[in-house]
């Protein structure tokens with residue numbers, strides 16, 4: 001049996017991309033915020049990633065100041081830190097020191113990397129599209145790095161478990177790869 005889902009709950013049917021920690025600001029005054037509304041939007045170089053951000057986020061204030069951010073990919077072991085950075089605003093507190101995360105200077109942009117994360121995408125915000133309560137940030141990736149033990153061109157889910165938001169305080173983890181036999185060309 002299938003039952004109609006209220007439209008304000010429909011997003012949970014297509015959630016969850018992997019949860020990311022987005023850093024903004026500068027090395028001297030950084031902030032970190034949790035996102036699940038993210039998607040890659042280009043196969044080529046430059047790689048584009050779209051982020052959806054609520055107008056009221058403190059991070060958005062910082063992003064508008066220098067149009068730079070870093071997308072950091074946490075694993076299962078950073079569950080508590082990721083949840084914390086998604087519940088508390090950095091307007092009046094230092095979320096890095098409060099959560100035990102370590103800011104490390106990026107190479108191409110002003111916001112820091114989160115050292116404990118397995119991968120980092122340094123980005124410049126190329127475009128902003130106004131929407132209703134949220135805006136769409138088109139982020140151009142200018143540098144990307146990942147832990148070679150965990151990423152060999154694809155994540156190795158047996159070794160690295162990305163977090164996937166299910167709502168409330170619940171998360172799923174990706175912990176195994178399966179292979180389709182496939183009858184056509186690889187799509188991406």
Ligand SMILES: Cc1cc2nc3c(=O)[nH]c(=O)nc-3n(C[C@H](O)[C@H](O)[C@H](O)COP(=O)(O)O)c2cc1C
Nearest residue numbers: 034035036037053054057058059086087088089090
């Ligand atoms: C798992 C998770 C995912 C979230 N995803 C988003 C998102 O995609 N966009 C958004 O605007 N807020 C999202 N939030 C809410 C922000 O992370 C949260 O409001 C945060 O405290 C904002 O921090 P800031 O005020 O320091 O910028 C998410 C929260 C959690 C826990």
